[in-house]
Amino acid sequence: MSPAPNLAAASQGDMVADPLDALFFARSVALVGVSADPKKLNGIPLRHLQRGGFKGAIYPVNAKYDEIDGLRCYPSLTSLPEAPDVVLVMVQASDTAAVVDEAGRRGARAIVVMSSGFEETEGGKAFAAETRRVAAQYNMPLLGPNCEGLWSVRSGLVLTFGSAANRDVFHHAPISIVSQSGAVAGALARQLQNSGHGCAYVASMGNETCLDALDVLAWMIRQDDVRVVLLFIEGLRDGARLLELAQEARRNGISIVALKSGNSALGKEAASSHTGKIASAYAVYNDVFEQCGIIQVGSIAELVEAGEILATMPRPRRRPNGGIAIFSISGGTRALTADLCDTYGLHMSQFEPETVAALEAILPAFAHAQNPTDLTGQVLSRPELFEQALEIVAREPNTEALVLQFANRGPSDIRSRADMVANLAQTLDIPIIVSFLADILPAQERREMARRGMVAARDPADAVRYLSWLYRAAMDPVPDAAAPPASRPVAPPASTGWLDSARYLDRLSIDSVASVVVGHGQSLPELLSGMAGPFVVKALPEQVEHKTELGLVEVGLRDLAAVGEAVERIRAKLGDAHAGVLVQQMIFGVETVLSVIRDPDFGPVLVIGTGGRAVELWNDVGYLALPTNEDQVRGLIGRLKLSRLLAGFRGAPRASEDAFVKAALALANAAGAETSIREIELNPFIVLPEGQGAAAVDILIQLNA
Template sequence: MRTAASSCSEGLVGFEALFKARSVAFVGLSADPQKLNGAPLLNLRRNGFTGRIYPVNPKYAEIGGLTCYPSITALPEAPDVVVVMVQAAQVPGVIAECGRRGVGAAVVLTSGFEEAEGGHALAQEMARVAEEAGITLIGPNCEGVWSVAEKLVLTFGSAAARDTLHHAPIAIVSQSGAVAGALARHLQDAGYGCSYVVSVGNETCTDALDVLDWLIEQPDTKVALLFIEGLKDGARLLDLAQRARERGVKLVALKSGNSAIGREAAGSHTGKLASAYAIYRDVFRQAGVVQVESLAELIEAAEILTFIPPPKRSGEGQAGVSVFSIPGGTRALTADLCERYGVPLARFSNASVTALTGILPAFGQAQNPTDLTGQVLSHPDLFEKALAIVAEDAATEALIIQLANRGPRDIRQRRELVADIARRTGLPIVVSLLGDVLPAAERREMIADGIVAARDPADAVRYLSWLYAARQSRTERRNARTPTLDAEPPADTGWAEASRYLAELDLPIPQSLVVAPGTSANALACDGPYVVKALPEQAEHKTELGLVEIGLKSVGDADAAVARIRQRLGDPQAPVLIQAMAKGVEAVLSIVDDPDFGPVLAIGTGGQGIELWGDIAYLALPATESEIRVAIARLKLSSLLNGFRGAPAADGDALVAAALTLGDAALAARGRISEIELNPVFVGPHGQGLVVADVLIRHAREGADRHG
C-alpha cells in the first residue's frame, strides 16, 4: 500500500471490508431509484445481496421499506463499507464520521474533487481524514465496485441493472467508470461474467495498482483486465506482474492517452522520441502484461485467456502454430500475420508431410501453412484424417482451422470432431472464418469446448499471439536486482563533471583534450583520426549546428577544425573538445524521467540512426540483465551487434553491463538528474568493451542546464 499522499488504505483488512462486506450503508441515498443517488440501492437488492443495508439520509424515515437513519453515528452497527453520495463539500465530514464509527471502507461516488475547479483542497482534506482513520477509500468521482461472488454491487451504473449476475474469474480495474461498466456489461451479456469490477475514479487514496495488488491474490481472479490512462509510481507494475505470474494470473491492459504532448521539452533524442505509447508498450512487455488496442480486444482477450489453454510446449526445434487450411488464398496471409504478431509457425515432421501428401490431391500443399483444398469437405474421412495428422504432429503447439465461404455451416457440422481433438490434445484451437461472425451464444458454447471462433485470419493470429504472450510471461521469473551503485552525480552538466561522473561509473571515454586558446591538439597523446566538437555546455545537439567534425587525420587538421568550431560558436576564446575517433557499432544508452514510471532506461541504435529509425526499447528500472538482453534482441541494433554483413561480432556483453550500470546510476541519482543520454556509444569487437563518445545530462531542478 502507498503513502498518505497517494493511498489511505491499511492493507488486506480494508479490502476485505470493501469486497466481502456483509453490511452496507448508503449516505445521501435518494428515495427515487431513477436518480443516480437512488439507483445503487436498487442495483444491490436486485442482485440478491443478503447482508444488512442501511440507508442514511436525514430527509427520510424509510427508503424502499428499509429504516433510513439520519447519520452514520445513528446506525445500529458500524457497516463494513459506506457508499458516499453527498455533495463534495460534505464528503470529508462524512469520512471523518465513518472513522469515528469504525467503518473499514468507503466508496465515494461523488464528483467535484480534483477534476473540478477548487476541488483539490477538498480531495486533500478527504485523504487526510481517511488516512488518519485507516479507511480504505475508492474514488471519488467513480462508478463504484462489484464483488460478484458476494452479490455485492455498489454502483449507480446501468451495467449492474440486471437480475442475474454471472461469475467468472475475470477482474476489471478501470480508470474510467464508463469503460468499467462497458466491460462488465459485455461479459455479463455474453454469459461469461466476471468476479470483480473496480472503477477507481480520481485515485485520491487508492489507485489501480493498489487494487490489483489485492485482486491477484484472490482465488477467483484468473485474468485481470486493466484500462489505464496513467499510473502513479508505475514501476510497481513489475513486481505486481511477477506475483501475478506466480499465481497463474494473466494481466491484460488497454492504455489510453498515448500522445507525445509534453515530450517536446525533453533535451535528448531519446527523450523526444519517448512517447507514452512506446514506453507503456515496452514496460508492459517487460512485465509480461498482454497489451491490446481496443475495448473489443480487451473483452476478447478476457474470454480467450480465461477459458482457452495456452499453447503446448512440444520440445521440437521449430514448434509453433499449425494451420489446417481449406482455402489456399489465405496461406500467405496467415504466414505474414504470424510474422507480424511474433507467432511461430510449426515445421511439420517428414512423417507428417509424407502422410498428408499421401491423402491430399496433387494440387494441395502439405507443408505448413497447408492448402488442403475443398476436397477435404467432400470426403469427411479425408477431413478427419488430415486434421488428425496436423494436430498430432510433434511440432504443433496450437492449431488454426481455416475454413472457407461456408465456414459457419462447416464448423457446426464438425464441431464435435474438433472439440474431441481439443480435449485429446490439449491444443488451443482457433477456427478462422472469412468475415463471418457467429452469434454470441454459439461462440460461448464453442469456447466451452476449447474452440475459439475468429472472424478472419487476422483475428485468429492475434488471439494466438495473446496466448503465446501469456505463456511466455508465466515461464519467466524476474530476478529482481537491488542497485548498490553510489556514484556522486555531477554538480553541473559541463564536460569536466560529466567525464568525471562517467569515470566513477567505469564507463570509459575516448582519449580527450579540452583545447584552450593558444594550445594545440599536439597535447593529445595519441595519433589520429580525431574528432573535434563543442563542449556539452556550449551546445546541445552539435551535429545539427555544425559543431562537430570527424575523421580529422592530423594534428594540423584538428587545429584547423578547432578554429572553425570557435568561429561557428562566435567566440574566438572558446575551449573546444578534441577526442581520439572511436570505432565500433553505434548504440545509445539513455535515461528518461517518465511521469508514470520514473527513471526509464532506453537502449537503441546510436548516432543519427536513433531518429532515422526510431530503433529504441524502453525498460522500467531496476531492469534485470535478462530483460536488457531481451530488449536488445528485439532491435535492429542486435543485427549490428551480431556482425552484420560479415562484420565481426561486437561486445554485446559490455553494452548490457553498461546499461545495468546506467540504470543503477539513475536510481541512485533520482530526484537530482532527470535525463542522461550516452550517444553515441561505440561498442567494440567482442571482448574489447565500449567507449562513450558523448554525453548529455539534464538536472532535475527547474531551469538547470541540460547540455551534453
C-alpha cells in the same frame, strides 16, 4: 498516496484479513445520500444492489425519508443498528469528509465515494485532501471519489449507478476489471455480461484520492476466482510497483491485459536530449509491459476479446520443435496465416515425417500435407476424411495450438462438426481457433463454442492475434530484476562539463573516447602527442547541447594544421576567441545511444537504441524500467534493429555486444540510483568491433537543481 490508509497494516478486532475484502465481500452496505427516485443517479445504486441479489443488510441513509422501497431509511450512520462494512457516499463534495468521519466513528470498514467535485475541479482539491486525511485516520480503504463504484458478482454486491448493471442476471467468470475510466469499466462489464461470459469483479477508480488502480490490482490477483485482469489506465503514481504485481500475477497463473490511453509525448517541453524528446508515454509503457509480461492491446474491443479468450482457453503446450498447426480447407489462406504468424513472432510447428506420411496416405495428391496444410475442399465432402486428417494434425507431437481454417461455408461446416472438434480440444487440452472468412457467429454461439474449448475467429488475422495472446500468457514468469549488489556509491559528477562527465563515466568503468580540451594559447602538438588521427573537433557540451545542428562539429581531420583551423572556426561560431574546444580521436563502430531518463510514472528508465544523428529519424530505441538485468537488456536489444547492426550488418565486423551490455547495466545501476541526476545520455556511444570494447563520444548530463 500520502496520507492514506495503511493497507498493509494488520486489521483489528473482527476486521477481515485484507482491508479490501470489506469492499468486495461486504456483508452490509449503507447508502448515504440515497434518493427515493430510482431515475436519479443517487437512487439507482439501491435498485442495482437489490436486483444483483445481495444477501446482506442494506441500510439507506437520508434524513428526508422514513422508508425507501420497503427498507427502513435512517437519518444518520450513527443511528444504524450495526457498523456497515461499506459506506456508499453520495453527498456533495463539501460534505463528504464529514460523512467519512461519521463512518469511521461508527466502525465502518470501507468507503466508496461516487460524488464528484474533488480533484477534477479547482475548488475541490481541499475537499479531497480532507477526505483523504479522515480516511487515513480510521485506516479505511476508500474507492473514488468521482467513480462509478464496484461489482463483486459472486457476492451479489453491485454498488454502481452505471447502466451496465441494469440487468436481472449477472454471469460470473474469472475475469476482473480495473479501470481509471468509469465509462470504460462499465463498457467492459456490459460486453462481458451481454455475451454470457461474465466477470468476477469490477472497480472504477475515479480520482484515486486514496486507493489507486495498483492497490485494487494487487487484491484482485490474489483471488481464487480470477484468471484474467483487464486493466485500463491513463497513468500511474508508482509504475515500478506494476512490475512487481505483474510478476506476482504470473506466478499465480493470472494474465494481465492492459489498454493504455493518454499516449502523448513524454515531457517534450522539458527534455533537451534526443531521447527525452522522442520518449512518449506509449513507447515507455509498451516496452515496460513487454518487460514484465503484461499483454497490451489497442482497443476496448480487444480488451473484451482477450478477457474472454484467456479466461476460457488452455495455454499452448510447449514443445522443442513445436508451434501452431494450420488445418486449412482454403488454400488461399495458407500463406496469409503463415505471414501473420511471422508478424506476431509465432512459430509454425514442424510436422514429424510420420505425420506427413499419414496425411499423404489419405489426402488427394494435389493437397499439401506439410504445415501449413492445404487439405482442399474434398475433405468436406467426405466427413470421415475430415475427421481422420484433423485427428492426425491435432495429435502431431509438435502441435502446440491449432488453427482450423474453413472456407466460405465455415459457419455451417463447424456446426456440423462441433462435437468432433470439441472432443479433440478437451481431450488434447490445446487451444483450437476456428477461423472463418469474415463470418461472425452470434454471441451466444461463440460463448457455447468457448465453453467447449473452441474460439471462433472472424478471419485469419483475428485467429493469429488470439493465439499471440495465449502464447504471451503461456510464457514463464520473467526472472525478477533484483536491485544490483551493494557496492561503494559512485559520486555524481561535480558539473555537467565534459571533463567532469568523462571522469564520472570512468568511475562507472565506462570508457570515453580519447579527448583533450584545447584552451586559448595551448600547443596542439603537445596536447595531441599521444593521440592518432583522424580527429574530431567540436564545441564542449557545457557550451551548447546539440552541436551538429549548429555546425559546431568537424570530423575526419587528419593533421594538426586542419585541427588548428577547425578549432578557430568553432571559436568564431561560438563568438568567443578564448573558448575551450574539444578535440577527440575519431573512432569507428556501431553508433548507439545509452540513456537514463526519469519517467513520471516509472521513475528511472534505461533507454537503449540506435544512436548518432539518426536517433530521432529511425526511433529505434527501447525502454526498461529499473532495476533491470542482463537478460532483459539483451532481450530488448534483440527486439531492435540495432541487434542487426551489432551482429555485423552487410559485411561489417561483429560488434562488442558484451561491452555494450556491460556499459548499459553500469549506467543503469549507477545513474538510475543517483537521484541528483535527472538525465544522462551517451550519444553516440560507439560499440567497436568484437573484443575492442565501446566508448562514449558525447555525454549529456542534467542535474537536479
